[in-house]
Amino acid sequence: MTGKPSPETLAVQAMHRIDAGTGAVIPPIHPASTYARGADNALIGAVDYRRPEGPTEQHVAEVLAALEGASDARLFSSGMAAGAAVVESIPAGGHVVAQTRMYYGAKALMERAAAKGRIALTLVEPGDTAELKEAVAARHTDLVWIETPANPAWDVVDIAASAEIAHAAGATLAVDGTCAPPCTTRALDLGADIVMHSATKYLNGHSDVLAGVLATRDTGDRWAEICEVHNKTGAIPGAFESWLLMRGLRTLFVRFERQSANAMAVAEAMTGHPAVSAVLYPGLTTHPGHAIAARQMTGGFGGMLSLRLKGGFDGARKLAAGTKLFIQATSLGGVESLIEHRAPVEGPQTTTPGDLVRLSCGIEPADEMIADLKGVLDRL
Known part of the structure; x- marks a missing residue:
């Protein structure tokens, strides 16, 4: 083979990760919660504790980052946990623009934060770029959150147009791509800053895993804040769930x-x-x-x-x-x-x-x- 492998090949072969100890073509599970150090107190491997991510979770995150064309990715215990980490990264009182029609759980999470005064929230019709532009410009906006296709009426939102509007106002664009996984849509390539998936759904594909993922185009201040939330809250999937997610990604x-x-x-x-x-x-x-x-x-x-x-x-x-x-x-x-x-x-x-x-x-x-x-x- 010559040239760079396709995304399909990266997924099917789990990035061609062959187990060094056995030659196994299936990635191993690493369920350990803690990892040993040598006599000089230096880590034997790259991990000292499974929070925020152990070797199994890191491997899956690397595959997902490759599929998304992302600089980095993090696994979470659910799609809602991933979305909550994005909301938590917003400064107190920060303005969020989201959709009137979107996954009801994410909408409820944002409305709850707004009711407590944690954020200011404006909802716009999905796909109405004029209304989105007006809402973003009405006050300093920190985050624009879109979902496409939007659950459950399947409204379609133009990611590139939304990115242009968000970035012109200095805002971050986050896209819920749960129903448009990277095998069909690479939101980061279209201008999004962050893409979120409920990995429970298409990424796993077997109705036996609860997990979420965030992937980022750039590893700037926003991503550093999200990674800190990820670490401090410990909202990570188990090693077996992560392994099952990798199993699902291959197909x-x-x-x-x-x-x-x-x-x-x-x-x-x-x-x-x-x-x-x-x-x-x-x-x-x-x-x-x-x-x-x-x-x-x-x-x-x-x-x-x-x-x-x-x-x-x-x-x-x-x-x-x-x-x-x-x-x-x-x-x-x-x-x-x-x-x-x-x-x-x-x-x-x-x-x-x-x-x-x-x-x-x-x-x-x-x-x-x-x-x-x-x-x-x-x-x-």
């Missing part, structure tokens, strides 16, 4: 390709169904954000889509409860297909329409997914 590209193809087939099949009022999927040319998504998501549009039902709240409940292949459960990005009536899950403060059902397409045959959905929809 990220092939899983995401299959899931994207399945979601496209489902979206096309659901379009025009008499029980469905709208199909929300950025891969459809009729989606208002399709052109931007096609520019940003070069490896597929992902396995996530939502249906809005003419039967309203009751119709959405019946669809989510009636499928056989699609399992009624929270989360996304796993190899198994999931379905969820989203508004009741988010609770009484939700802004998600009651008629919306969220689908996470796995890697099962697409025709079986379509038959499963139509079998319920045809009865509604």
Whole structure:
């Protein structure tokens, strides 16, 4: 082989890390919490304590940094822990601009910080660059937080345009890329300063790990602050969870390709169904954000889509409860297909329409997914 290996190869081979002691092609797990020193008190290896990161976590972070084209990356115990570290890095009273529609947990975290006076928060419509520019310019802004595609309506946000607006005001742009992992979108290449993932989802892909990741373009003051929060709070995944995440990353590209193809087939099949009022999927040319998504998501549009039902709240409940292949459960990005009536899950403060059902397409045959959905929809 000549030249630099592709991101696919880096992921599949875990950066070609061969165990020096055994020659094993699978990276080992290092569960130790502490590491020995020699007679001169010098460390035998590079680590003295597993917080903030042990060897297994460091290896996974290195792979993720390579996939993102990042200067550095850190693993966290969950996507929410990663997002909380970014919020904690904001100076007291600092202004944050985020989206009205985004993952409800991240939005709730920021609203809680704002209610306590920890930050000032302005919410704007996702994808409305004019409103974003106005909000950022209204006062000194420390952080712009966007999510694209935005869960659960899958609004598409222009990362490059958002970066230009944020940087013109001296703000940091952070992107929640959970539903657009680096096999399809490299947010840092598009101008983002920090990219966050709930690694529980596509990066792991097997619904058996809780983890998060932050990756950065530059290792400046903001990143130093985040690393300090990471260390002081100890919000790191266990060694076994990190190893499982590395296991999942090795198949990220092939899983995401299959899931994207399945979601496209489902979206096309659901379009025009008499029980469905709208199909929300950025891969459809009729989606208002399709052109931007096609520019940003070069490896597929992902396995996530939502249906809005003419039967309203009751119709959405019946669809989510009636499928056989699609399992009624929270989360996304796993190899198994999931379905969820989203508004009741988010609770009484939700802004998600009651008629919306969220689908996470796995890697099962697409025709079986379509038959499963139509079998319920045809009865509604």
